[in-house]
Amino acid sequence: MRFLASLRSGRDTVTGMIPGWVLAVVLIVFAVIFPYLVGSGSFLDASTQTLAYVIMALGLNIVVGFAGLLDLGYVAFYAIGAFVIGWFGSQQFPDVNGGKGIHILASDRATFQPKLSGGRLDIAGIHINFFIVLFIAMAITALWGVLLGAPTLRLRGDYLAIVTLAFGEIVPRVFENSTSGLFGIGSTDFSHGRQGITPIDKINLPWSHDLLYSDANLKPAYWVALGMVFFTIFVNRRLRDSRLGRAWIAVREDEVAAASMGINLVRTKLWAYAIGAAFGGFAGVFLGTYNNTVNVDQFEFGFSVFILAMVIVGGMGNIWGVIVGAVALSMMNRYGLPQLNSLSEPLGFDVTSISFGIFGFFLLIMMVLRPEGLIPSGRRRLELREAEIEGSEDTGAVGDMSQMYEVRQ
Amino acid sequence: MSDQQQSGGAAVASSPPVGETLMEVTGVSKVFGGLVAVNDVNFIVPRKAIVSLIGPNGAGKTTFFNCLTGLYRPTTGRVNFDGTDITAKRPDIVTQAGIARTFQNIKLFRTMTATENVEVGMHPRLRSRVTGMILRTPFVRREEKAARERAREILSSVGLKRMDELAMNLPYGDQRRLEIARALASEPKLLLLDEPTAGMNPQESEELRTLMERLRTEQDISILLIEHDMKVVMNVSDHITVLDHGEKIAEGSPQEVRQNPRVIEAYLGSQA
Known part of the structure; x- marks a missing residue:
């Protein structure tokens, strides 16, 4: 604990000496030239995946960190985003447009066109350029964020956790079973069941025929992901410092007071769900094409915990903390756990098979030692410290709240 | 209950406030299970007025506030504010209509x-x-x-x-x-203050009193005040309503209320 405290004071003095923008510029430059430092190997691949997880962690941070709503089913939005690229960037729907398919700014190479037939694209299926699908997916996941968020608005705490957990389980099952129509409508195969959709169109710039990246040169994929991270950070910061961001904090701190100040609780919470979900879909589209497959096995409950752990370990509500948490856990998942594996081999079990048990253990340790996360937001630290000091009073407040909570939404 | 009401009506000449009406509350009751917290209260707040709501602890004052601001849905009755019906509207809609409030147990x-x-x-x-x-x-x-x-x-x-x-x-x-x-x-057009001087020293209470008067004269805000400090209440109010056991037992000018036997009984207990 003393070590952590000294670390914190050290950080304060460092940030005190260097202006914030200098730090930001240094970080951005480092992030951009990073691929040249590590080459185009598996570490760059891991870093690219990590960037996608950073986006999801930042998205979940809006729901959990800013608005204070627990969400254990975030994987649902990853799934929806990934399936959107699966539908709009593959040969999943061969009968569309009389077997000629629909092509919007997706080049022949990106869509695995076997041979240019007179310069025309006519491979079957819907093929829309990746960069357009990104925003289609954001819109669709935002809508689903609202649809899944709406029934949970009256719930809080454990109940909210249970319902969101269920949504996280239901959504992938719905996709898995959509081999003959979606929601029982139609008879088209939407998912190939457990086999999933593959291959997924590669990324090409709208004005170029060439693939943006290949397995031999992953750098551009990294930069696409990095650009998406910058966009996510930008939106997060703007919203945090806005009227809506203030309303989220107010709702998190005291719903009764927030409602009495004229804040529409329903609308405020639904915005958090929608924007948080949109970033889940945003990252989902990227991971879909980057992994070249959209498969329901990717969308397990454990993944929701994985992202939530990033948010909590990093520091709920703090954008930089969440990024640090995401990078740390993602890299640990990729490199740390397999290392442990070689240690545990003599014991006769596979550490990666209990990886989420290990993340759970980390969460417990964090809760005991440093509940506010590695780089907490100032507010969260105060809230937690206060809850500690006024523990006895707090139970009184809960009693008062439940009585007060005829507050209707 | 009805017996009490009748005797109340007989014992107290209740004089409603005069002036253009900002908020009119008609027959508001709030029942929690078997407990009648607020019972059939009629109530008027005129424009640019300071109206106080007093009564012993547990008289239903805060519950009444919560019924007005949408935190509770009144069991019966209507609340009309500035020409619109805000009965049982959501708290944020009530606030947008022009009613703002503070809380007895500070909720910052x-x-x-x-x-x-x-x-x-x-x-x-x-x-x-x-x-x-x-x-x-x-x-x-x-x-x-x-x-x-x-x-x-x-x-x-x-x-x-x-x-x-x-x-x-x-x-x-x-x-x-x-x-x-x-x-x-x-x-807001109407400010609801729930025991604003609780925990304040006499000097702070006095500052608050001048603030309330300034709000009324300079910004034309009406104030509805729940208050236990009788010095503040008697000095600042145009009109006082007294609640006891959820019922309105008296209303009138500070002078009238001060001398009302039912009010004295509610506060000090019956001598009989």
């Missing part, structure tokens, strides 16, 4: 600064939309800047100097002041 956003608390209070008066917030359009920029300046104005008008202090670190009296500032930020 504790990890926000004083200025930020007031800015949250302005929420219903701000017009930025989500896309505008993300792009930070000139309109949003201007509005945010104006909101900050206005918040500071309001804070200085209630006499709070430590504007960038976190709400949780403010002394008790300042927290009460901040609650009033936050309520004023929504530009």
Whole structure:
């Protein structure tokens, strides 16, 4: 604990000496030239995946960190985003447009066109350029964020956790079973069941025929992901410092007071769900094409915990903390756990098979030692410290709240 | 119950307040299970008036407040405010209609600064939309800047100097002041104050009294006040309503209420 405290004071003095923008510029430059430092190997691949997880962690941070709503089913939005690229960037729907398919700014190479037939694209299926699908997916996941968020608005705490957990389980099952129509409508195969959709169109710039990246040169994929991270950070910061961001904090701190100040609780919470979900879909589209497959096995409950752990370990509500948490856990998942594996081999079990048990253990340790996360937001630290000091009073407040909570939404 | 009401009617000549009506409450009751917390209360707040609601502990004053502001749905009765029916409307809609309130047990956003608390209070008066917030359009920029300046104005008008202090670190009296500032930020026509002088020293109470009078004369705000400090109540009120066991037992000018035997009985107990 003393070590952590000294670390914190050290950080304060460092940030005190260097202006914030200098730090930001240094970080951005480092992030951009990073691929040249590590080459185009598996570490760059891991870093690219990590960037996608950073986006999801930042998205979940809006729901959990800013608005204070627990969400254990975030994987649902990853799934929806990934399936959107699966539908709009593959040969999943061969009968569309009389077997000629629909092509919007997706080049022949990106869509695995076997041979240019007179310069025309006519491979079957819907093929829309990746960069357009990104925003289609954001819109669709935002809508689903609202649809899944709406029934949970009256719930809080454990109940909210249970319902969101269920949504996280239901959504992938719905996709898995959509081999003959979606929601029982139609008879088209939407998912190939457990086999999933593959291959997924590669990324090409709208004005170029060439693939943006290949397995031999992953750098551009990294930069696409990095650009998406910058966009996510930008939106997060703007919203945090806005009227809506203030309303989220107010709702998190005291719903009764927030409602009495004229804040529409329903609308405020639904915005958090929608924007948080949109970033889940945003990252989902990227991971879909980057992994070249959209498969329901990717969308397990454990993944929701994985992202939530990033948010909590990093520091709920703090954008930089969440990024640090995401990078740390993602890299640990990729490199740390397999290392442990070689240690545990003599014991006769596979550490990666209990990886989420290990993340759970980390969460417990964090809760005991440093509940506010590695780089907490100032507010969260105060809230937690206060809850500690006024523990006895707090139970009184809960009693008062439940009585007060005829507050209707 | 009806017996009591009759005797009440006989014993007290209740004189309703005069003046143009801002809020009219008709027959509001609130029942929790078998407990009648507020029973058939009729009530009028005129424009530019300071009306007090007094009564012993547990008389139903705060419950009545909660029925007016939408935190509770009244079991029966109607609330008409400034020409619109706000009965059982959501709290945020009631606030937008022009009623703002403070809380008996202070409910500030504790990890926000004083200025930020007031800015949250302005929420219903701000017009930025989500896309505008993300792009930070000139309109949003201007509005945010104006909101900050206005918040500071309001804070200085209630006499709070430590504007960038976190709400949780403010002394008790300042927290009460901040609650009033936050309520004023929504530009209300009616301000509901729930025991604002609780925990204040006599000097602070006196400052609050002058603030209330200033709000009425300078900003034409009506004030509905729940208060136990009789010195404040008697000095500031145009009109007083007395609740006991959820029922209105008297109303009138401070002079009338002070001499009312039922009020004295409610406060001091029956001599018989």
